[in-house]
Amino acid sequence: MRKPTDPLARLAGRVDWLELVMGFACNCRCRVCSSGFLDPQVRLSNEELATWLERGRKLGATKVWLGGGEPTLHEGLARAIERARSLGYRQVRLQTNGLRLAYPDYVAALRQAGLTEVALSVKGWDAKSHDGMLRREGAWELVGRAAANVREAGLRLEADVLLTTPLLPHLPGLVEDLARRGVERLTFWLVSLHGAPDDDAVTRLVPPLGGLRTPLRKAFARAEARGLAATSLHTPPCSLAAEDHDRYLHSAKYRLLVVVPGNAPFLAQESPMEGGEYPVEPCGKCAVRKDCLGLRTDQLRLFGAAGLEPIARAPRNRAAPPRARRRA
Ligand code: SF4
Incomplete structure (x- = not known):
């Protein structure tokens, strides 16, 4: 009888980061997030978390990324962090809306467990815009307190900024604000319709790739002036100014394995969120095609390839991007 093949065998030696989507429960209802339609009861159990942490180490991962939903709603979070550190993970990153981190004792407990860094999700530029996007009054104030508590605890602070149409003109001011709050690294994420409600109100939040170049140039320049590392995800090089091409984060470079409750694990670059479309115009003659994940289907449907050349x-420094721009 033939021995069954291990479905994870294809991943051996290909993983640096393990992302655990701890569950779909969330204490916000973001207008563009799929977690709002998913069953909040669905989550990785404490046993599954422990098992995946062990599997991740066996596959070679040394960094773990805990996300959701909202991971701070999982009662096993601190235990999972402790487990990760005892298994030898060097970095433990928490990606969160920050609401629960407004409480210093909770931050201290996570630090004690071994947390090394926090990435706060930022979806607006002030209280009105951020709270409106999260549909949670007071969220901006709480995320501000969270930033202060994370810095006070000596943890590394990052921000994952969601790029939406209304936010783009406010990016430089937001970068300044985040720098003042002690954020060390910024990642700009382009909003996607993948998994989001397909209605006009949400569609209007999606900016065309061809309209990102100037606002992102201004934001990167401001980040550089303030000494912040800054990169962008889901923004192919043709949507960036020439001097920003090496800020494009190709998700395969994370070597990131994503584990979602109730689904088969996948490598980040295999997600439809990442792109996958290479229309002849403009991709046919593009010099960086092999280093690009292409365009998303929602972008092509909404805007075609307008504004993209x-x-x-290929940028000369692609093989060795400036250290400050790399994701650790
Ligand atoms: S391969 Fe296509 S999507 Fe990627 S940078 Fe080139 S033109 Fe843009």
Whole structure:
């Protein structure tokens, strides 16, 4: 009888980061998030968390990323962090809306468990815009307190900023604000319709790739002036200014394995969120195609390839991007 093949065998030696989507429960109802339609009861059990942490180490991962839903609603979070550190993970990253981190004792407990860094999700530029996007009054104030508590605890502070149409003109001011709050690293994420409600109100939040170049140039320049590392996800090089091409984060470079409750695990670059479409115009003559994940289907459906030109030459520093721009 043939021995069954291990479904994870294809991943051996290909994983640095393990992302655990701890569950779909959330204490916000973001207008663009799929967690709002998913069953909040669905989550990784404490046993599953322990098992995946062990599997991740066996596959070679040394960094773990705890996300959701909202991971701070999982009662096993501190235990999972402790477990990760005892298994030898060097970095433990918590990606969170920050509401629960407004309480210093909770931050101290996570630090004690071994947490190393926090990435706060930022979806607006002030209380009105952020609270409106999260549909949670007071969220902006709480995320501000969270930032202060994370810094006070000596943890590394990052911000994952969601790029939406209304936010783009406010990006430079937001970068300044986040720098003042002690954020060390920024990642700009382009909003997607994948998994989000397909209604006009949400569609209007999606900016065309061809309209990102100037606002992101201003934001990157402001980040550089303030000494912040800054990169962007889901923004192919043709949507960025030439000097920003090496800020594009190709998700395969994370070597990130994603574990979602109730689903088969997958590598980040295999997600439809990442792109996957290479229309002849502009991709046919593009010099960086092999280093690009292409365009998302929602972008093509909404905007085609308007404003995007093929890249004539690969950036010279792609093989060795400036250290400050790399994701650790
Ligand atoms: S391969 Fe296509 S999507 Fe990627 S940078 Fe080139 S033109 Fe843009």
